[in-house]
Amino acid sequence: MPFLIEGRPAPPPTDAGQPGSGQSAGYFAITPNYFATMKIPILKGRDITPQDNAGGAKVIIVNQTFARRFFPNEDPLAKRVTLDFVPDEQPREIIAVVGDTVGDRLQREQAPMMYVPHTQQTPRWMGPQWNARAGMIYTLKTSGDPMALATAVKRAVAEVDPNKPASNIRTVEQSLDLQVQFLRLYILMLGIFGGVAAVLAAIGIYGVMSYSVSERTREIGIRMALGAGSQQVLKLVVRQMLILVGIGLTLGLVGSFALTRVIKSALWGVTATDPATYIGVSLGLVVVALLACLIPTRRAVQVDPTVALRYE
Numbered sequence: 001m002p003f004l005i006e007g008r009p010a011p012p013p014t015d016a017g018q019p020g021s022g023q024s025a026g027y028f029a030i031t032p033n034y035f036a037t038m039k040i041p042i043l044k045g046r047d048i049t050p051q052d053n054a055g056g057a058k059v060i061i062v063n064q065t066f067a068r069r070f071f072p073n074e075d076p077l078a079k080r081v082t083l084d085f086v087p088d089e090q091p092r093e094i095i096a097v098v099g100d101t102v103g104d105r106l107q108r109e110q111a112p113m114m115y116v117p118h119t120q121q122t123p124r125w126m127g128p129q130w131n132a133r134a135g136m137i138y139t140l141k142t143s144g145d146p147m148a149l150a151t152a153v154k155r156a157v158a159e160v161d162p163n164k165p166a167s168n169i170r171t172v173e174q175s176l177d178l179q180v181q182f183l184r185l186y187i188l189m190l191g192i193f194g195g196v197a198a199v200l201a202a203i204g205i206y207g208v209m210s211y212s213v214s215e216r217t218r219e220i221g222i223r224m225a226l227g228a229g230s231q232q233v234l235k236l237v238v239r240q241m242l243i244l245v246g247i248g249l250t251l252g253l254v255g256s257f258a259l260t261r262v263i264k265s266a267l268w269g270v271t272a273t274d275p276a277t278y279i280g281v282s283l284g285l286v287v288v289a290l291l292a293c294l295i296p297t298r299r300a301v302q303v304d305p306t307v308a309l310r311y312e
Contacts, residue, residue, distance in 0.1 A: 001024060001025060001026070001027035001083055001084075001085055001114065002023060002024045002083075002084040002085060003023060003024065003025065003081045003082060003083050003084050003114070004023075004081065004082045004084050005023075005070065005079070005080075005081050006079070006080035006081065006082065006091055010084075011023045023070070024112075025062070025066055025111070025112035025113055025114045026103055026111055026112065026113040026114065027083075027113075027114055027116070028113065028114070028115045028116070029115075029116055029117070029118045029121055030048065030115050030116070030117065030118060031048075031117075031118050032047065032048050032049055032050060032052075033047070034048075034115070035047060035098055037139055037141065038101070038139065040098050040099050040101055041098065041099040042096055042097075042098050042099075043064060043096075043097045043098060043099060044077060044096065044097045045061070045077050045094075045095050045096025045097060046095055046096055047061075047096065048061065048095075048115075048117045052117040052119070052120060053117070053119045053120065054119050054120060056120070057093065058090050058091065058092040058093065058120055059092055059093050059094075059095045059116075059117065059120070060081060060092035060093070060094055060095070060114055060115065060116050061094070061095060061096040061097070061098055061114070061115040061116075062076060062094055062096075062097055062098075062112070062113065062114055062115070063097070063098050063099065063100050063101070063110075063112060063113040063115075064097060064098070064099055064100050064110075065100050065110045065111060065112045065113070066097075066112035066113060066114065067097045069112055070112070076094045076097060077094055077095065077096070077097070078093060078094065079093070079094050080092060080093050080094070081094065081114075083114075083116075086122050087122075088122065089122055092116065092120075098115070100113075101113075104176075104179045105176050105179050105180055106179065106180065106183070118136070138153075140153070146171045147169070147170075147171065150169045153166050153169060154166045154169075198281075198284070201285070202284075202285070202288040205285065205288050205289050205292055206288060206289075206291065206292040207292075208292075209241060209289055209292035209293050209296075210292050210293075210295070210296045213237060213292075213293055213296040213297050214296050216237070220233055220297070223236075230298075233297065234294070234297055234298070237293055237297045238290070238293055238294070238297075241289055241290070241292075241293045242286075242289075244289075245285070245286055245289045248285075249282055249285065249286075253278065253282070256278070257272075257273065260272040260273070
């Protein structure tokens with residue numbers, strides 16, 4: 001919700017002609033005891049009361065990030081702000097500063113927030129925030145199973161207004177899960193595609209290295225006929241293989257470092273250069289390459305040199 005601060009010039013509009021996005025904050029319409037129910041501390045000032053109704057003076061409460069960002073080195077109490085999406089909105093006096101709280105599970109940093117009394121919302125409304133007024137959300141606490149109250153809640157709401165049934169009754173945990181349900185689906189799909197890509201890469205590495213060693217069966221037979229032991233042959237093949245794998249890993253790591261920065265903003269809980277991810281993937285490919293060399297090489301050194309010399 002964009003807003004204006006009394007005594008300060010309005011921020012410049014964006015390219016789309018909308019109010020400046022730099023001076024906006026989250027908007028919540030609340031009832032008395034909201035902060036006590038949600039265990040959000042009131043750092044200074046007072047909570048809203050039943051007297052903060054449509055006939056009372058317009059008030060607003062802001063969080064600590066709001067106060068720090070828009071009133072640095074100032075006391076925000078008694079300052080006045082005006083919501084900028086609401087027609088004919090009157091200035092509101094800041095009566096309290098409350099603690100910060102995240103709005104959803106994907107919020108990475110604290111954001112400025114504004115809280116207004118539910119009964120002081122203007123009758124007219126414009127803009128994309130209409131859904132904030134299209135209904136009310138109640139939060140209830142219980143020491144037992146929360147969903148056991150569903151029937152009683154529906155009955156209580158029906159007693160007040162039978163034409164507005166209570167719906168979307170769920171626990172806090174279920175609400176938090178709904179916030180990331182599509183993200184979980186995307187991660188699952190990416191995980192499947194990534195797993196398939198890893199398997200194909202492993203099969204490709206194994207096939208190439210195995211074919212390369214098989215093509216050297218005659219060479220291995222000659223070396224063994226000239227007195228080379230099986231351990232010497234294994235060391236030679238593994239050393240040459242590690243050189244090729246090292247070149248491939250270097251090129252792959254350089255490419256991944258460059259590409260992961262493109263999706264840096266979409267990563268959650270890991271950095272674009274997460275060491276564990278790079279080390280794990282690299283070790284996995286090295287293990288596949290080692291197996292791809294050792295298995296056919298061991299098979300080749302066990303072949304009689306005279307047979308190996310005739311191998312085509």
